[in-house]
Amino acid sequence: MPRLSDSMEEGTILKWLVSEGDEVKKGQEIAEIETDKATMTYEADEEGVFHPVAGEGDTLSIGEVIATIGEDAPATSGDNGGKPKEDAPEAEADEEDRAVDAEAAGEGGDAQPKAEQPESKTASGDENGRVKASPVARRLAKEQGVDLASVEGTGPGGRIVKADVEKAASGEAKPATKAEAKKDDAPKREERPAEREAEPAAAASASSPGTSDPKVTETGTTKGDVSVVDLTRTQQVVARRMAEAKATIPEFTLVAEIDMENAVALRSKLKEVAGEDAVVPSFNDMVVKACAFALRDHPRANGSYKDGKFELYSRVNVGVAVAAQNALVVPVIHDADQKSLGHIARDVRKLAARVRDGTVSPPELAGGTFTVSNLGMFGITSFTAVINPPQAAILAVGAMQQRPVIVDDRGKVEARHRMNVSLVCDHRILYGADAAEFLGRIRALLEEPLAMAL
Amino acid sequence: MPVMRYREALNAALREEMQRDEDVFIMGEDIGVFNGAFKVTNGLLKEFGEKRVRDTPISENTIVGMGVGAAMTGLRPVVELMTINFSLLAMDQIVNHAATIHYMFGGQVRVPLVVRMPQGAGHQLGPTHSHSWEALYLHVPGLLVAVPSTPEDAKGLLKAAIRDDNPVIFIEHEYLYGQRGDVPEDEDFVADFGQAAIRREGDDVTIIGISRMAVTAQKAAEQLAQEHEVEAEVIDPRTLRPLDLDTIVKSVEKTNRAIIVEEGWPHGGVGANLAALIQEQAFDYLDAPVARVTGADLPMPYSKPLEQIAFPHEPQVVxxxxATFRDV
Incomplete structure (x- = not known):
């Protein structure tokens, strides 16, 4: 029974428009089906010999087989509630491939047959359509992307056992899941800490962004051709850590608008006094420096919530998110609170260049206690960022712009340089008022940047 | 290493510990003049005298009660009960006193008592002499439970039991008394409680054999390898409390199948307990339900043919x- 409307749960076959044994073509109307909303005609999505399973007037749930279209499938009568009869093995085999699969028809050909659907029943399914598989077989199937409904069980009572899944995973021509299947044995619980340790190294390989060639695995789906791209190790790390952050960190965001007039003035002064080849600090460098100062005064912003404890760090190491080809890398300015603005500016240039040419080393990516992410150069005015765990917060910096600002109590409006920043915080370690004070300190430093020379 | 019988290994353990520590003494029915119903205490009366090798009347509750008192006042008694069936007469002293006193008195008093007794069927001694009840004692917190299956473990674990400050239920097996094996002569050789032995390595299935059934499991494993190309890993837990669950879980994670073989009854048995622990800790590694091969759910028959089919042998294990691999 195809899903012909979003709210539809069952449908009634009003009339078959073709007869038993008819040769139907793809796209040919085969049935009138009454749904909760309307009566609709339903077209064949395969060509072949038509055999109705449900009778006219039968009401069936979505996903139940209403008919088969195949080469020479014998008919099964419609008086069994639409379920294929046990004594029609050939029909079952045929249904494997060709059943009028409601889900697939309704949502596009990319839907995998689901275990619950009667048409994907195998020897391992019981009468309720549940696939009988051992716990380890289920776990392996999930890890290796094997569809249990398509596996035949060789265990007692037809249970799918580990060996069946391994055989399916190695023998199946299923490119979409090949990367998964290639993975070594199941990751064991105790391997996780080691994996964590390996992260800096993994992040380092970010610098060589080798994205594998897309492989086209399916064509002509309702979404067109499907290309599957394997992730680089860095992309895997990014995916996992970002998901970990969103899944585990109770975060909140504070937004502030910062008056950048003095910063603009300072930068033009610095430009004047700088020599020919000298690096002039950017506004982002000022942000990094302001954060470093503020972090020194707010130890919990420079800490981590870890296993029910706060870890507070003596060094202030500010990471600066740098977009590299196909990857996201965060080189770290170590001891940023003790470095001058010029020193920070030179470090950031050097590290960004190393990220881009792929020579950045693991130590240069490790040990960050806070992160600054700036999308201002893309014209983004404000945004939120995902915390880089286990850090306590991340500062998302928008573009500096001239905005109309009311400058006196008579409502006079002038153009002023303003910049939005968002501080995303882990509420387990950094609470609202503390975070507000921390962000206030950053703002105060940027609004009076000379204070950073003290 | 010299080869000894299980009963000789036990005798050596008692002798060595009595020589090492004069607080160690033994009590029981017929252990002195008669040298023990199963000859485990052979020669000890002659060597150590009546003060340390005491023949007692037939009164299990009293013997164990004397042992509890002696242990509380600083001695290290080893009490022999003639079979595990008779230990029920001493259940009050074992469960209400020996197991409990250390807790009741806030740790001020210890009960370093060993209660030794054989269990097991196969000698046509009927239902009042032939049961296997490690599960009864495993049930009781405060008791350590040892089930040695080899002469080496008989010696090593008995020495460890005597040196332990907790009350230990030391369960021997009538069939095993005559079995031979290598036994270290070293007087300092002591086995560890809570350390399972892997008797045979294999990748396909984990068989956990309790007491004598560790031996049956090994024989079944050889048959499985020769006739069915199944390589079984055989684990002998050696002590049930403390239990080396880590070794068992690690093995099951490798083999994905577990079978527990015990001579005792199925309901509330050691296997029932282990099956629960395995499914709790290794559920996602199981490829088949945890299986059990146990003694029959009835009082042990006297008739030889009936007795023989009332406890597990290799064919049932095989x-x-x-059956965990395919329909049989």
Missing amino acids: EAVL
Whole structure:
């Protein structure tokens, strides 16, 4: 029974428009089906010999087989509630491939047959359509992307056992899941800490962004051709850590608008006094420096919530998110609170260049206690960022712009340089008022940047 | 290493510990003049005298009660009960006193008592002499439970039991008394409680054999390898409390199948307990339900043919293992 409307749960076959044994073509109307909303005609999505399973007037749930279209499938009568009869093995085999699969028809050909659907029943399914598989077989199937409904069980009572899944995973021509299947044995619980340790190294390989060639695995789906791209190790790390952050960190965001007039003035002064080849600090460098100062005064912003404890760090190491080809890398300015603005500016240039040419080393990516992410150069005015765990917060910096600002109590409006920043915080370690004070300190430093020379 | 019988290994353990520590003494029915119903205490009366090798009347509750008192006042008594069936007469002293006193008195008093007794069927001694009840004692917190299956473990674990400050239920097996094996002569050789032995390595299935059934499991494993190409890993827990669950879980994670073989009854048995622990800790590694091969759910028959089919032998173990792989 195809899903012909979003709210539809069952449908009634009003009339078959073709007869038993008819040769139907793809796209040919085969049935009138009454749904909760309307009566609709339903077209064949395969060509072949038509055999109705449900009778006219039968009401069936979505996903139940209403008919088969195949080469020479014998008919099964419609008086069994639409379920294929046990004594029609050939029909079952045929249904494997060709059943009028409601889900697939309704949502596009990319839907995998689901275990619950009667048409994907195998020897391992019981009468309720549940696939009988051992716990380890289920776990392996999930890890290796094997569809249990398509596996035949060789265990007692037809249970799918580990060996069946391994055989399916190695023998199946299923490119979409090949990367998964290639993975070594199941990751064991105790391997996780080691994996964590390996992260800096993994992040380092970010610098060589080798994205594998897309492989086209399916064509002509309702979404067109499907290309599957394997992730680089860095992309895997990014995916996992970002998901970990969103899944585990109770975060909140504070937004502030910062008056950048003095910063603009300072930068033009610095430009004047700088020599020919000298690096002039950017506004982002000022942000990094302001954060470093503020972090020194707010130890919990420079800490981590870890296993029910706060870890507070003596060094202030500010990471600066740098977009590299196909990857996201965060080189770290170590001891940023003790470095001058010029020193920070030179470090950031050097590290960004190393990220881009792929020579950045693991130590240069490790040990960050806070992160600054700036999308201002893309014209983004404000945004939120995902915390880089286990850090306590991340500062998302928008573009500096001239905005109309009311400058006196008579409502006079002038153009002023303003910049939005968002501080995303882990509420387990950094609470609202503390975070507000921390962000206030950053703002105060940027609004009076000379204070950073003290 | 010299080869000894299980009963000789036990005798050596008692002798060595009595020589090492004069607080160690033994009590029981017929252990002195008669040299023990199963000859485990052979020669000890002659060597150590009546003060340390005491023949007692037939009164299990009193013997164990004297042992509890002696242990509380600083001695290290080893009490022999003639069979595990008779230990029920001493259940009050074992469960209400020996196991409990250290807790009741806030740790001020210890009960370093060993209660030794054989269990097991096969000698046509009927239902009042032939049961296997490690599960009864495993049930009781405060008691350590040892079930040695080899002469080496008989010696090593008995020495460890005597040196332990907790009350230990030391369960021997009538069939095993005559079995031979290598036993270290070293007087300092002591086995560890809570350390399972892997008797045979294999990748396909984990068989956990309790007491004598560790031996049956090994024989079944050889048959499985020769006739069915199934390589079984055989684990002998050696002590049930403390239990080396880590070794068992690690093995099951490798083999994905577990079978527990015990001579005792199925309901509330050691296997029932282990099956629960395995499914709790290794559920996602199981490829088949945890299986059990146990003694029959009835009082032990006297008739020889009936007795023989009332406790597990290799064919039942082989069949149970194969049933986890396919319909049999």
